[in-house]
Amino acid sequence: MASGPGPTQDIEFTLNGKPVSRTASSRMLLIHFLRDELGLRGPKIGCDTGHCGACTVSYNGKTIKSCMALAVQADGAEIDTVESLAGESGDLDELQESFRENHGLQCGYCTSGVLMSAKFLLERNEKPTAEEIREAIHGNLCRCTGYVNIVKAISGAAHGDEGLALVERLNREHAKEVSA
Amino acid sequence: MTAPAKEQTTTTTWTGQSLPRKEDERLLKAQGSFVDDEGMYRQGYAQFVRSPYAHAKILSVDVSKAEALPGVIATLTGDEVKAMTEPLFQFAPKEDGSQVNEYLLGVDIARYQGEGVALVLAETRGIAADAADLVEVEYEPLPVVTDGVAAAEPDAYVLHDSLGDNIAWKGLFDWGDIDWALENADHILKIDKLHFHRYSSTPIECNAVIVNWDPGTDMIRVVSNNQFPMFGALVIGPSMGVGTDQFDFVSQDIGGGFGIKINSYTSIGVLALLSRKAGRPVKWIETRTEHHQSGGHGNERTFLDIEVPVMADGTMLGFKMRAFDDAGAYLHYEPLGAVIWSQVVPGPYKFKHVQVDYTETLTNKCPAVPNRGYSRMQHLWFVERVIDLVAQELELDPVEVRKLNYVQPEDYPYTTPNGCVYDSGDLPQALDMVLEMIDYEGAKKLKADREGSGKRIGIGIGTTLDSGTNNFGQSRILNPELPFSGNGEACTALLDLYGEVMLKLGTNPQGQGHETTASQVAADILGMSPETIRVWTGFDKSHSTYIGFSGTYASQFAVTGINAVIGAVEKLKAEIIEVAAYAFEVEQDQVELVNGDARIIGNPEAAIPFIGIANMVFANNATLPHEMAERVSLTCRHVYVPPFELPDVEKKYGNLTLTYSTQTHAAVVEVDEETGKVEILDYAVVDDCGKRINPMVVEGQVHGATGLGIGAALKETFEYDEDGQLLNSNFLFYHAATAMDVPNIKTSHIESPSPFTGTGAKGMGEGGGAPLHTISAAIQNAIGPGKAIVSDSHNPPERVWRMLNWDGPAEERGVTVVSNGDGA
């Protein structure tokens, strides 16, 4: 459970490029620590079993679900959340901008987690196919968008202007495969 | 139907454009404000103690150990709640006055797994959870009723003694002359049973409430993600013995709603009582498990003894059936679902003779609440299943049978057998378009080619309606005494002190982009850019504008919300022009508004910026005639009221909804014979919601509704075991559709403007559950004639495999055709 009585541990880690040193309750989940103790709003909570992905953050360069880690496991780690995307100026980064242009979000509740998964994908695969994008975000549930515009937004960020054309092309190929 | 609303004078520079949303920047940067992002000074954290039993007497609740735990602030039990409140208002008590007695917390008996029986409040979430574990509740299990049809049997165990049986509402709907149709039809199709399953759109953000009952002012401030707070206030206010004036409802960003978040009003009520007892603000964030067990499920409906009179060419004359809705353990918003389906009685078709013997029952399951497509999609799925079976069993082409039975473009406005008026559309064209999008001929060839390969191809069509802006007068069909009718929405448009344009809405959206679309239509009226218009985000009863219907639900913002905006902004424009004309010493028709200036037409030099107008009214009013200074406020409220009349409750006849968007879906699926797994190869949608204010937002809604429907058709279901234990209490067992489950959805559109809304726009967003109809049809097509029929809206591999491998006797397929010439 979240917090409460019981043992604590001192932890030090890097959060969005800045050092953090705190005392954490040993039983506290990382997501609760980030939200309730450090006041972040980016990582969200949508389930109790690690299946929704709303809490996705980057942990030493890999995405993890922060509801599936304890706060004390942050000790010594580098953690990035969606708050790290927009620059110092507060301007949306390319990925975020592509989500805005392509209506890749509706209620916005899943968005922080989706963005972190998309970022992780694009760092490893600059030009992903639609199928690879779907694979990469399949741990992030979105109930509003039917995923169509999320895929389009990530494609748009990866392939620039070709992004949308790519989605269109995939549409056609799909249709062709069906008629083949 | 009264006359169409008068033409609006708007230009349409911004309306109709796919503008990126105003909402997005804050949401992308995690600067949105969801309930769990907020808090109140001195707040404690609440945790419910919930019944592990589906049905049990509550013999005792002992909170002493919990209260002794350091950090615990207060507890609250059902008995305390019973002592300080009245049972909740019920829409439709029986004629003798008997009704369900529901309190804000379980009292005496727990009637579904997950029902709240006690509450604890503690300094931290963790202590609250520990303390809840220390509350000792003694239960005595009772017999469990989980079947919504069996619940109606006279010998069924009764959930609510105060009601006398498990029948929440019952009524006969009878339009046209079904007996005549059954006598005169060439054939009668008889279908034993169709079943629409229980599921939910499961918003990713669960319910959440922060409430403070201020001991000094007696005001109750509720920060929540409830999507219809006015409804909540109307129901819980009388139960709690408080006036609606004591409630300040606030919501900012909401992480998805889909109707399910109407349901949290009971939680809001009981958490307010806890706050009053503790003298502290209370924060409660529902867990996913709680949400699945008690947050609300969509309606499950069973259709029995279906008889469909049909002519030899496939013309359907109507149908007769018995329907059972399973409302779960308490009536939350129900039994409204018992009439809401009748907005779409014939679906998109022209048949005239319908008889429905309808019963809504109570069972030991989570209460059913509105879920995207509420009550209509169950019925529309039924209608589409029937039309498809008509085609299959009479060996007719499903495309031709649909076209033959559709309401035709020239028929609009079309009055249905029960008096609803379909406003506009072009269904044959939509069907042609969607078939082209899936390359229908190619798909048929593929189907033939794959025969014998172990993979079968199925092609399915689903035509559906999204009825928007409902007439609350239909609730009187349930109970003629109910003081509800019509509908509407409010908006206030104003200039602030320095001439800034602001809009305050009565709605509280959950991602539908109201800030953007409202500013688009306002921008056109005021001759300025949407960027320069501030739409206050979220809803706050203390400063927002509202009426009893305010909220975001039932596919209506494009009509009620937007027309309220137009009305308010037109009033504001008139005031600005009046003040400017006075200052210019010209007639009002000589003044135009351009880019935030009031100008004399043809003389751009003569301009007063809005700041100047605001100055004259707010801070320099000695420059105005006294009468004008007192009358002109630059704060203009408008309530849009759709033109509705009361329905005839005896005949259950009347116009129940203002607009009807149409959605025509088509899918090509591949069914694996070995496993029964269904894969979607191609999926296309043609949407017609009249004039589109922001096509990108509309398309997003189409995608979303389609994604949820696909999930429901293949992956998502709430199932209970015989003890009433929910088998899908979290996302491990409730398979919410992922990006791998939803294919790329191709979309196209037709714009058939509504003649009834002024703007031509229609409500949309719920989507009529079309993927459920479409995928059922596609699976049916893959299985082919002579086998068991697709009789359930949910088709996981095992069910499909059973249908594929069915080899029972013909009369047990679930459908038979009797020809009237055969002496039937």
Ligand code: FES
């Ligand atoms: S909160 Fe759902 S995966 Fe972490």
Ligand code: FES
């Ligand atoms: S945008 Fe609402 S859950 Fe994804």
